[in-house]
Amino acid sequence: xxxxxxxxxxxxxxxxxxxxxxxxxxxxxxxxxxxxxxxxxxxxxxxxxxxxxxxxxxxxxxxxxxxxxxxxxxxxxxxxxxxxxxxxxxxxxxxxxxxxxxxxxxxxxxxxxxxxxxxxxxxxxxxxxxxxxxxxxxxxxxxxxxxxxxxxxxxxxxxxxxxxxxxxxxxxxxxxxxxxxxxxxxxxxxxxxxxxxxxxxxxxxxxxxxxxxxxxxxxxxxxxxxxxxxxxxxxxxxxxxxxxxxxxxxxxxxxxxxxxxxxxxxxxxxxxxxxxxxxxxxxxxxxxxxxxxxxx
Numbered sequence: 001x002x003x004x005x006x007x008x009x010x011x012x013x014x015x016x017x018x019x020x021x022x023x024x025x026x027x028x029x030x031x032x033x034x035x036x037x038x039x040x041x042x043x044x045x046x047x048x049x050x051x052x053x054x055x056x057x058x059x060x061x062x063x064x065x066x067x068x069x070x071x072x073x074x075x076x077x078x079x080x081x082x083x084x085x086x087x088x089x090x091x092x093x094x095x096x097x098x099x100x101x102x103x104x105x106x107x108x109x110x111x112x113x114x115x116x117x118x119x120x121x122x123x124x125x126x127x128x129x130x131x132x133x134x135x136x137x138x139x140x141x142x143x144x145x146x147x148x149x150x151x152x153x154x155x156x157x158x159x160x161x162x163x164x165x166x167x168x169x170x171x172x173x174x175x176x177x178x179x180x181x182x183x184x185x186x187x188x189x190x191x192x193x194x195x196x197x198x199x200x201x202x203x204x205x206x207x208x209x210x211x212x213x214x215x216x217x218x219x220x221x222x223x224x225x226x227x228x229x230x231x232x233x234x235x236x237x238x239x240x241x242x243x244x245x246x247x248x249x250x251x252x253x254x255x256x257x258x259x260x261x262x263x264x265x266x267x268x269x270x271x272x273x274x275x276x277x278x279x280x281x282x283x284x285x286x287x288x289x290x291x292x293x294x295x296x
Contacts, residue, residue, distance in 0.1 A: 007019070007070050071276060088243030093154065095152075096153065102148045115132060121266050134210065134211050143205070157280030163295040165284075172193050173196070175224045177215075177218075221247065236254055246264065
């Protein structure tokens with residue numbers, strides 16, 4: 001079989017009848033299919049198929065599922081397990097936006113979150129939006145950085161994703177348009193090999209309202225993916241990138257498997273693969289890992 005369609009649902013959201021319905025839909029299009037293989041009973045399964053494109057398979061499967069909360073990723077079967085992970089942080093490895101949460105201590109969370117949402121959906125320039133948001137926090141005590149980190153909630157499956165891939169020889173890099181204060185701690189918790197992010201300027205224990213240049217943006221994320229792959233001697237086909245915002249799109253397009261994770265509308269529409277329902281372990285199932293192989 002040339003391709004594999006991976007289906008991932010909430011626990012107990014998949015059954016043999018649902019898989020049979022999807023398999024029938026693929027056969028109606030003329031595909032050769034093999035029996036589904038469970039990656040975790042009731043939650044994730046692979047359906048190998050041949051003869052037509054991944055996009056056709058996903059479209060047929062979505063129609064057969066008729067609105068069920070099941071994520072689908074179709075891809076070539078060969079090379080699906082990746083050797084490099086490059087991940088965004090905010091709303092990807094952690095559940096919230098750390099800058100928005102920091103703004104809560106200045107009484108500006110709602111205002112700054114609105115700017116963040118527009119930037120992440122590609123409606124305004126990322127660098128300009130970052131400078132504007134940080135400028136509004138001038139004078140805020142730097143002590144609120146630690147308080148903000150203490151409120152961080154990690155995305156379900158975040159540590160498992162990183163630890164499992166590393167246990168099987170992959171390298172993991174965290175790259176964020178957010179701030180190094182947070183990425184260094186998130187990277188340590190999850191087990192990333194490297195983290196890259198922006199730096200807040202602080203003077204006399206207070207935020208000055210400025211970001212130290214150069215600002216890490218979408219171009220930097222793409223450069224990081226390409227540079228890390230080159231350093232490892234890997235083709236981009238052996239890379240996995242995940243993110244949710246417009247500043248992630250370039251790296252998602254370039255990666256062998258670029259996944260829009262619970263993404264903003266423009267990202268979900270343009271990314272080749274997306275996860276709308278599941279947690280980050282869906283990216284492990286997409287690589288063919290079984291639940292019994294998960295680490296962390």
